[in-house]
Amino acid sequence: MDGADLPSLRVSGSINGRQTLGGCERVSVGEPPRLSWIWVRNDFMTVRIGFVGCLPDSPLGESVRPLIPPDCSYEILSITQATTLVSNGELTVLIVAVDSPQWREGLRMLLELHAVGVNRPLAVFGLVPRDDPAALVTAFDMRVADVAGLPLDPHEVRARLAALVRRRQVAFARAADTRKAWKIAVTDPVTGLYNRQHLDTILPATIDSARITRQPLALMMLDVDGLKPYNDRWGHGAGDILLRSLAETLQAHVRIGDTVARYGGDEIVIIMPECDAETARTLSARLVDLVADMRVARPDGSRAGVTVSVGLAMLLPDGDAAEALLTRADMALYAAKRSGRNQVAVAA
Template identity: 35%
Template sequence: MTSRILIVDDVPTNRIILKVKLTAACYEATMAASGPEALALARRSPPDLILLDYAMPDMDGIAVCAALRADPATCRIPVIMFTNTADEAARISALRAGADDFLIKPIDDKVLMARIRNLMRARDTTGFSATTDAIEGLGFAEPVGGFDEPGHIALLAARPETALRWRKVLAPHLNDRLSVITRAAALEGAVPAPDLYILGAELDPGISGMQMMSDLRSRPDSCHAAICLVLPNDAHAEAATALDLGADDVLRDDFDGAEVAVRAQALIARKREADRRRARLAESLRLSMTDPLTGLHNRRYALPVLGRMLAGAVQARTSCAVMVLDLDRFKLVNDRHGHAAGDTVLVEVARRLSAGLRPGDLIARLGGEEFLIAMPGISDHEAFEAAERLRRAVSARQILLPSGGALSMTVSIGLALSATGYETPDRLIARADGALLAAKAEGRNQVTMGGRTAA
């Protein structure tokens, strides 16, 4: 699908030239001649990126950018602002208003296209955000904290005095921690890793900042950190390459501390938002596979895992034992003592069952008072003895209730072993469930396997 870029400029010639360049790069370009027109177009059909002129007579670029950021429908659209003058105050104002970059005309075509590609990749997190928002809307995820402390910025240069100069320039404008570190220290890893690395064009002899960036991106501790490369002012080709290879930003080697502080804050905020969403997504996935009451896996998780266990048993020419366990007369607990007591019983039974399993065994709550246990690589005799141990563990001690008092609980267990050939999880569970029904019919509090019982 072709990405759409909105060009906002009050000069027709400028709009046409940009459209020709974007069309040649296989982008779909639309145009607006004023700020109000741009806002209307962006709200009606949000583009993938906006190229915005700073100096427009009716509504300047800063006002347009601020309006875009204030509207939930347009707040995540990347914005590149451009101008004819190298006004440092204007650049800082634009970045503070929410512009992702501020370029001075004439703009190097390679740098512009690389920056567009760079922001398009960053924009992919919008789709990721929509996915996590949808998952959170289902109630799976809970708020994940711990991302609001001051940031940590690591400075790496070929000469320590260069990095110290960067720190001196940045320190008055930032509350974040600024650390001068070596390449070796960065690659050894830190916990937690810095939020942002600022790298010189050259580091150790024969090692460039771009190589260092690749090293950092390849390591789990630093792969999600923001990275800026400091390049010579005229290194347009290197800047374009750096952006294409994964740099989040490129800085001039005579950078202004106030401007870079604003850029750094935006990069740290974006990185932490991505961290937050990854944590939420991981928690959502965990909750989707976990029973919220007992903390055991649920049926959705258990069936595929059991399928892999059964396939492995066929390959290894061993058996896999499956138990379906049901608490005896559990309904009476809820009816006589309340659902809080029932929840307490389920949690404690889950704990006792889990304590009696081997590493690699599977336990899940199928629903209600029913549990599933799978034990790979086990004989029928060993499986029967294991089921008996679990049955006795449940009934061995009374369970204390939250309102006072205690209950004795028992469990009935249906046991089935996998056949010589592959057997589906559903069929094996059905056989174990049939054995469970036999255990219930024959008096409860017992293990049944293929018609054999023990009490």
């Protein structure tokens, strides 16, 4: 991919009289004069480049330093340091120099680093002997992103590294866009909770997991008491504010691993894996009390109290599909409503 393929590049100024693209300097790589690249300033990720050589005191580390693209951090690492950073996902690009006569040992090291970082967003840039085609082929077999030859050609290394970093930036940006699109797809726009579609996906999977692990599973369904007359009096905008405040309170006080989703209207579902009946009752009662302590701003500047009724259902050991579990929680919810609201009822 060259600079023309990148999105939203525009002329926006100059640096010391040199034209920039979107605040990004166009940098010449030197001879031949026509060879140049566009370095894209990193606005969405920190580019951290590490170097590790087969030889403990490899001189190549310092030779590569002036060839690193601007705005990237660079550090020369031991194999132990490199392994730690790769396993923690802290490196964007790792330069591996196969600068030992026993280059196969260096490539074995490369394979081990890839195994450590198999689920991490790492690109490996190899420096391999030019006079040994087998080293080049083996390096690509071990999934390097790109290579340059040894001895170093500074122009080649500089250009290839810049292109590799640019590709990583674009990949990170696309991944961020994908995560953003996924979040929009599964989020209720009013409350910021998961939506019904995501609930319909995650609840069956959580039930299956509970059965496999033989762990208890509780499901709480709660409903705002008196939301319809509140909306009639203050408007649906005020009702949305109330629901958002409720959602924030619930999210702040559920356990790590619990899932909170808007089921529909003013009903909210909380999935509580690995939660036995006694714990579920305690948590449900605590949430009812916390909500009763809330005060929500109304359009006239006054603050309104709010209460919820809760229906609690435990996953039955011999059955219960997602819909059946939801139905039992819903029936318990209406039992709580009929009994006076602002309380918890447990499904049989």
